[in-house]
Amino acid sequence: MNKCFLSAAAAAILSFGIAGQAFAxxxxxxxxxxxxxxxxxxKxxxxxxxxxxxxxxxxxxxKVLYKYDMDGKLVLKNDKPFETGYTKAVNHLGDIDVYNGEIYCGVENFMDGVGKDIQVSVYDANTLKFKRAFPFNEASGQLETSGITVDPxxxxxxxxxxxxxxxGRYLYExxxxxxxxxxxxxxPVPQWVQGVFYYDGSLFLTADDGTADDNEPDHLYRVDISSASYAPVILEKTFTETIKQGEIEGLCVDPSTGDLLVHQNRGARIVLGMTxxxxxGYKSEVHEIYRYKLTPNK
Known part of the structure; x- marks a missing residue:
C-alpha cells in the first residue's frame, strides 16, 4: 500500500477524532x-x-390527598380520589406536583413492588377533586410510577x-x-427512586437507597437534562440528620421561600413498597416534612 494513501487515511482518522471531540x-x-x-x-x-x-x-x-395551610393546619382532604374518572382500577398515588392550580399525580395499581395501569391524573388544587387523566405509553418500558413533576x-x-x-434506569417525559x-x-442509576422535582433547570431525585434496618441514610440526587438520551446523576445530599432513618418519599420547593421540602416516613418496616x-418503640408510622434552606454553592 502506498505511503500517500496511508497518510490520507491517517489524516481522515485524525479529522474524525477532532470532529468527534468538537461534538462531545x-x-x-x-x-x-x-x-x-x-x-x-x-408532622x-x-x-x-x-x-x-x-x-x-x-x-x-x-389513597388520600391532603391540603394544609402554611402553618401545618389541615384544611381539606379527599379520601376517595379514585371514585370517579378512571376506566381502569387504580389504588396508589405516588409523589405529586402542583402547577397552574392543578395537582399532578402518578397513579397506578400497585401491589408488592409491582405497578400496573400507570396513569397521570390531574386534580383541582382548590377542591382536590379529580379533573382528568391520561395513560402512560407501554412501549416506554416503564413498570411503575413513584413520582411526577412538571417542568414549567x-x-x-x-x-x-x-x-x-x-x-428504574430512566426518567420518562x-x-x-x-x-x-x-x-x-x-x-449512574440511583436505587429505589421515590420522588422527582424540577427546580432551577435541574431535576432532583430522592432515593430510598439507605437500609433502614442498618440505620443508613437516604439521598438526594441532581440530574441535569439535555437533549441527549442519557444524563449524569450527581449526589446532592445525604440525609444524616433524619430523626430516625426510614423511608424517604417525595420532594418539592416552596416557591414563596425557596426552601426544599422533603417527605420522610419512620417507624414502619417496608418490604417491596408495603408496610x-x-x-x-413505634405503634404507628410517622410522616413528616423536613424543610431545608437552600443556599447556592459558588
Whole structure:
C-alpha cells in the first residue's frame, strides 16, 4: 500500500477524532448545586409525596390527598380520589406536583413492588377533586410510577420509577396533553427512586437507597437534562440528620421561600413498597416534612 494513501487515511482518522471531540458533551459538574440547612420538621398525614404552591402544602397518601395551610393546619382532604374518572382500577398515588392550580399525580395499581395501569391524573388544587387523566405509553418500558413533576419552562411532565432493573434506569417525559416524548437514561442509576422535582433547570431525585434496618441514610440526587438520551446523576445530599432513618418519599420547593421540602416516613418496616409491621418503640408510622434552606454553592 502506498505511503500517500496511508497518510490520507491517517489524516481522515485524525479529522474524525477532532470532529468527534468538537461534538462531545461537556464534562458535567459533579459538585452539589446547593448546601442544605434544616429549618424545621412538620408532622403530616399521608406517606407518599409533597407539593407546594406557596399558599398551601399538598400531601399524598396511597389513597388520600391532603391540603394544609402554611402553618401545618389541615384544611381539606379527599379520601376517595379514585371514585370517579378512571376506566381502569387504580389504588396508589405516588409523589405529586402542583402547577397552574392543578395537582399532578402518578397513579397506578400497585401491589408488592409491582405497578400496573400507570396513569397521570390531574386534580383541582382548590377542591382536590379529580379533573382528568391520561395513560402512560407501554412501549416506554416503564413498570411503575413513584413520582411526577412538571417542568414549567418546557411545559412537560417527568415521571420516575421505583421499580429497579430496566424500568428504574430512566426518567420518562410526556407533554401536558399526555403524548409520550422520550426517556432519559440515568448514569449512574440511583436505587429505589421515590420522588422527582424540577427546580432551577435541574431535576432532583430522592432515593430510598439507605437500609433502614442498618440505620443508613437516604439521598438526594441532581440530574441535569439535555437533549441527549442519557444524563449524569450527581449526589446532592445525604440525609444524616433524619430523626430516625426510614423511608424517604417525595420532594418539592416552596416557591414563596425557596426552601426544599422533603417527605420522610419512620417507624414502619417496608418490604417491596408495603408496610410490614413496626420497628421497636413505634405503634404507628410517622410522616413528616423536613424543610431545608437552600443556599447556592459558588
Amino acid at each position: 458533551l461537556p464534562e458535567p459538574d459533579m459538585s452539589p448545586k446547593y448546601t442544605y440547612e434544616l429549618k424545621d420538621v412538620m 403530616v398525614d399521608g406517606r407518599q409525596g409533597v407539593a407546594c404552591d406557596g399558599k398551601y402544602i399538598y400531601v399524598s397518601c396511597s 419552562v418546557k411545559g412537560t411532565v417527568w415521571m420516575c420509577s421505583w421499580v429497579g432493573e430496566e424500568s 410526556y407533554d401536558l396533553d399526555g403524548n409520550y416524548l422520550r426517556k432519559v437514561h440515568l448514569q 410490614k409491621g413496626m420497628y421497636p
